[in-house]
Amino acid sequence: MTKMAEMIVGHALEDIQLRPVTRIDLIKYAGASGDFNPIHTIDEEAKKAGLPGIIAHGMWTMGNLAKLFTPYYEEGFIQDYSIRFRGMVFLGDVITLKAELKERVENRMSFEVQAINQEGGPVLKGKVVYPLYKPAVKQT
Numbered sequence: 387m388t389k390m391a392e393m394i395v396g397h398a399l400e401d402i403q404l405r406p407v408t409r410i411d412l413i414k415y416a417g418a419s420g421d422f423n424p425i426h427t428i429d430e431e432a433k434k435a436g437l438p439g440i441i442a443h444g445m446w447t448m449g450n451l452a453k454l455f456t457p458y459y460e461e462g463f464i465q466d467y468s469i470r471f472r473g474m475v476f477l478g479d480v481i482t483l484k485a486e487l488k489e490r491v492e493n494r495m496s497f498e499v500q501a502i503n504q505e506g507g508p509v510l511k512g513k514v515v516y517p518l519y520k521p522a523v524k525q526t
Contacts (some may be wrong), residue, residue: 388459391518393495399454399485406478407442415446442475447501447510454485454499454513460516462495469512473503480504485514493518 412426424431432440437491448469455464467521475481479503489496494517501510 390516391489391520392461395487397487399494399497402453404450404481404483407475408417409440412440412442412477415443417446418441418452419443421445426437427475437474439476442479444471444510445509447471447475447481448512449498449515450481451483451485451501451514454483455514458516461520462493462516465517466515467512469499471510473507473509475501475509479509481509482507484504486494486511493520516526 400418409427414426417423422445425435425437426440426443432438441499448467451467451469452464481503483499483501483507485497485499487495488498494515497514497516499510499512499514503506
C-alpha cells in the first residue's frame, strides 16, 4: 500500500468491492441510522412507491465510501465530503468504491470519489477533501 503522503495527482486509491447488498445490511443500517423508511426494507412498500424492489439507503452507500480512506487514518482525515446520488442500489448489487487524487496543494488533497454498480453504472459521485496531519516531505 502506498502512503497517502507519497501520492501525486492522477494516482488512485485501491478500489474496494463490497459484497452483494443484502436485506439484513439494510435492516441493520435502518436501525443504526434511525431511517426506517419502508422502501429500504419491505418489498411491498417499495413497489407501492413505484420502485422495482427495495433500495439501499443513499447514506449507506455514501458511508461505505469512507472505507477507501480507512487504511490512511494515521496520515490524515476526511475533512469534507460532497456527494451527488446518481442511481439506486438494489438488493444483490455489487458496489465498487473508487477514489482518484485530482488536486494536491501541500498537505491538502482532493479526491474524486465514486461508487459504481456491477454493470459499471454510477450510483454516487463526489469529492473528498483529505488533509494530511504532517506536510509532505519533498523528494529530490
